[in-house]
Amino acid sequence: MQSGFTLTEMVDFLKRSQLLADHYTEQMRASLLSGRGLPDMMAGIGFSDAIVTQISLADVHGNTQKCLLKIEKYLAQMAIVKKKLIEVATYPIILLSFLVFIMLGLKNYLLPQLEKGNLATQLINHFPSLFLLGLVINVLVGGGLYLISKRVPALVLAGKLSQIPLFGKFVQLYLTAYYAREWGNLLGQGVELAQIVKLMQDQKASLFQEIGRDMEKGLMKGQAFHQQVLAYPFFLRELSLMIEYGEVKSKLGSELEIYAAETWETFFSRLNRATQFIQPIIFLLVALVIVMIYAAMLLPMYQNMEVNL
DSSP states (O other): OTTOOOHHHHHHHHHHHTSSOHHHHHHHHHHHHTTOOHHHHHHHTTOOHHHHHHHHHHHHHTOHHHHHHHHHHHHHHHHHHHHHHHHHHHHHHHHHHHHHHHHHHIIIIIGGGOSSOOHHHHHHHHHHHHHHHHHHHHHHHHHHHHHHHHHSOHHHHHHHHHTSTTHHHHHHHHHHHHHHHHHHHHHHTTOOHHHHHHHHHTSSOHHHHHHHHHHHHHHHTTOOHHHHHHTOTTSOHHHHHHHHHHHHHTOHHHHHHHHHHHHHHHHHHHHHHHHHHHHHHHHHHHHHHHHHHHHHHHHHHHHHOOOOO
């Protein structure tokens, strides 16, 4: 795009260079031949609603290239976080799996030979069953929460998630940065607030649609933009202040873009710090299991020892 290529030429280049699998490029070409734009084409090959919404709004404010560069930076940062999470969790999970097999061996071969038991032996005796039961419960709870989230309105769901301790702060940072950037881009290109609200209702992301409808109702009642934003618990309170400040200075678009960039930095900085706490917590759990194994093996031996005075 920076070199002046059209969308059709880009797809042809991807096809000839084999940078993507053939079924992707064929699907992209079919989308273009049917008259669809870049947002529909990206949605067709599996990009999330959040990414498609950003591209769709970029078509309105006419800065698609800048939008794609920001999306690229965001996806690159998320890839780094995911890679770090996998690196942090892989070794402890493998170690914990080995410990479960060791406990199964102790349960079947060592514990039946001990005459006296203790709390540690009882825990080892039931640990594999408790471990598997815990996994099943977590899967069922996760599946249940996922199904519930699909039926709950996006506005309500976002509000509930933002109130969860620790996790809620990440939700607030992400949504604040995301919406501040999109609103800043649109306002910076001269799009009126009433038009922005209408555009939001036409996007794929359900939260975008519901915020757009809710904001339209508030604005029709005479409520100011910053007051309406302040009513949403999933936004940082600073966002309302930045909007009010930007409206006074008549630089709302640029102010929101600067604030969004700072909020994205804070979000990824906290996310990286959070990943550093996962591995020590998992290792602590593994260490407790190892101590329990030693206690199960050694305490019965000490109990059977008799000291002749």
